[in-house]
Amino acid sequence: MSNPYLPDIATIQRVKPETYDTTSFTLKFDDPGVWERFRFRPGQFVEISVFGAGEAPFCISSSAHGREDFDITVRRLGRVTQALHAMGEGAQVGVRGPLGNSFPLDEVAGKHVLFVGGGLGLAPLRPQILEVYRQRDKFQSITVLYGARTPDDLIYRDELEQWQNLEGMRCLLTVDVGGDGWTGNVGVVGSLLSEVKFDVGQAVVFVCGPPIMIRFVVRDLVAMGFGEDDIISTLERHMRCGIGKCNHCIHGDKYICLDGPVFTYRQMKAMMELEP
Amino acid sequence: MNAYFLPRDRVDELVGRLLRAAEVIAPKRVETGDVFYSPVSSPGEVAWDYKTAVEPLKRFLLPQQETVLRFSTGEKLRVEPVLEEKDRIFLAVRNCDVTGVNVLDAMFGGEIEDPYYMARRRRATFISLACLEADEQCFCVCGDAGPFLKNGYDQQWTPLAEGMLIEVGSDKGQALADAHQDLLSPAEPDQVAEKLQLAKRAEETFGEFRSYIAAAMRRLTLAETPDEVWERLADHCVECGGCTFLCPTCSCFTVTDRLEGDGGVRERHWDACLYNCYAREASGHNPRAEHSQRLRARFFHKLSHQWAQRNGRHACVGCGRCVVGCQAWAHMSAATEAIRRG
Structure with missing residues (x-):
């Protein structure tokens, strides 16, 4: 049985400061075989592990086409993002995903x-x-x-x-x-x-x-x-597990991580009616 | 499904065999007189005459704290899962608690399985002991979870005057009966009739607590509950989270890393949706900053049709533990009453 909580290891290829508190990181899986399975669609997210600091969800911010690595763009805010900002090229992180649904095309x-x-x-x-x-x-x-x-x-x-x-x-x-x-x-x-x-x-x-x-x-x-x-x-919520088990991201009758994160305004309105 | 009879003087022999085959978790009385589901090592330790156990079965399948991964951060990062697997027989556990496990099965199974829960679940066998008399806080009749069940167990035992009636509810339960056929005989019609009589009598022993689940479900489903209901409940609730930890179906968890030597472990812990920090994000934004919002979210998740549809049933089994544990008046019985009255 595959373990959806077990991250794949990736290495930071590039660190690109975007603003005074926001940085983009380019990540590539150490095992090239992972990419074949990973292939994401725009709108999906990943759970990134900085081992010792913890795990947090980030949307994928790079093109889904023509690359074998991907970017996340991270604001320095909490424990995991601070630890991530302290990391440089060559450092290793854990990646689980891609998770969630995607934008319609x-x-x-x-x-x-x-x-x-x-x-x-x-x-x-x-x-x-x-x-x-x-x-x-x-x-x-x-x-x-x-x-x-x-x-x-x-x-x-x-x-x-x-x-x-x-x-x-x-x-x-x-x-x-x-x-x-x-x-x-x-x-x-x-x-x-x-x-x-x-x-x-x-x-x-x-x-x-x-x-x-x-x-x-x-x-x-x-x-x-x-x-x-x-x-x-x-939408974003405090998604701990990313697979609809921990319940942290529930909004009304939806898991943001599993049913989303992409929603239409009609769906968002229905969620807001249940949980304003 | 088949039914068997186990004569009174052979119960200990069968329990002894179960003890040799697997770890047996059964009701066990502690010095204070309270009963906890605990590992037992001899048939004499099983508290057959108990009414309810202080805690449900949840911690045996979803421990309060467990290690999920081990990592080493030396020269090269290495991450390994930590999975625990052993055969366990849950003996003489209550039907409300078995139903609670069935709710957890829906939450942790499904399209994406939780491997930690499922590893334990697949190797667990549930032998329930039907209740002949309700405890004072019980309302499993409202929760559709007892005192007798038609299915959901591997075996359901009913203490008759002369021995146990054993009803089989699954292949696992049948295999267990097959393995000990020498101690069993097929149940006689009058033994089944005796059980029906006991079941009828048990339903007459419920006390003052009830839960208006149908009314609450309708109003929650249609978002018809006025905000004042949640605000009033919030005035009572002290946010201790006790109801969530005692609940057989509350299964929210959080995940943290802990450093250890030149590596560390990733652990998950029970969490409670009633806590202020539960949904708070790193930015400080908290989608449920108000206590009343958290209560509404909890009862919506427990009882709405939307979540019942997803999990196969609503998530209250009527064990009454939240009634016992609540320091105020914000437990399931109080909440459904408040929702019903609006």
């Missing part, structure tokens, strides 16, 4: 695709953005709206610059509070929604960010006419 073909990210919420959206862009012929248009508290809180700075100049993708940035050298938009990410000109009846939107941002953005999206099944988000 084929199901939303033919639509305008909108992404709305706030802060670190861009991390789980990134694999989906990259996959949608890779298959851009299947979609009517691709728009990425991304906001953070300050310019220093924007993650994937180099890539954002690239996205802003890409043909076939529209990428708009904003910050809540500007500063010296910031010439871009100032305001919450929801303020960028006025830039959306396509027919929302033929669109799907992927939203991720802090709970308060999701709440306001979703309210705006509903007002714009987005359908409840066309607003898709990914």
Whole structure:
């Protein structure tokens, strides 16, 4: 019997600071055979072990295509993330996954695709953005709206610059509070929604960010006419086991780890009715 | 399924054989007079005349603390699972507790199995002892878990005047009967009739505690319980978590690492959804910061149709341990009453 609690060992290939408190780590399995089984889909997450400090869940933040390693983007906050931030290239961690469901892709073909990210919420959206862009012929248009508290809180700075100049993708940035050298938009990410000109009846939107941002953005999206099944988000909870056994991530009648982390707004509303 | 009769003077002989075949966990009286399910080493240690055990069977399948992995952090990281496997026979345990194990089976089995729980579960045999008289805190009739069961056990024993009626409920239970055929005879119709009589009489012995599970299930399922109900319960509850630890079906756990030498162990521990820190995230965000939210989540998980559907039944077996353990008035009986009244 395979043991779903037994992590595979991976080595940190690359450490890339994103902001003052957030860093991306590229991980590769020591046993190359693991990758064949691992192959993840955008939206899925992993449980990362820093042995001695513990285990914590992280979404996969890299492309699901054309690589044999993957990234996680980690804010330094708790015991595990502090230990992870103290690790460098060559250090070993444990990985369990991929876990959870994933973003729909084929199901939303033919639509305008909108992404709305706030802060670190861009991390789980990134694999989906990259996959949608890779298959851009299947979609009517691709728009990425991304906001953070300050310019220093924007993650994937180099890539954002690239996205802003890409043909076939529209990428708009904003910050809540500007500063010296910031010439871009100032305001919450929801303020960028006025830039959306396509027919929302033929669109799907992927939203991720802090709970308060999701709440306001979703309210705006509903007002714009987005359908409840066309607003898709990914939720986070304190997922201990990742396989629906420890019960920590239960919300209403769902396990975030097993039934999610990706949910439609219709599903989220039903969960909120059971457990406001 | 088959039924057998074990004459009174052969009970100890059969128990002796079980003791030679496996570890036997049975009700055992301690100095204070309390009864705990414990390993026994001789037939004389089994407290056949007990009513209820202080704790359910959960800790034998899901220990309060267990090592799941061992790791060494030397030159090269090595991680190994730690699995415990041994044959165990649970003898003369109560039907509510056997039902509790069946609920745990649904939670830890399924598409993704918990290997630690299942390793113990697969090698466990459950011989229940039907209750002839309810204890004062009992309400298993409300929980659909006793005092007599129709299935769910490997064997169900009923103490008749002249010996034990043994009903078989599974292949495992049949194999056990087959192995000791020399001590058994097929049950006679009047022995089965005697059992039915005892079962009927047992149902008349329940005390004041009951649980309005149907009413609670409907209201929880449809989210019809007013917030005031949870706020009132929160006023009573002292968040000790005792009900969750005593509950046969509460199985939340948390996981921690502990360093040891040049490596360490990963352990899991029982946790309680009533604790403030239970769902709190590293950012400080707590989706259930309010005590009343945690109570609502607990009873929703226990009794809603949504979770009953997932686990095959609701998760209260009516053992009454939360009634005994609760320092306030926030146990299952009190909560379902409060939900019913709204």
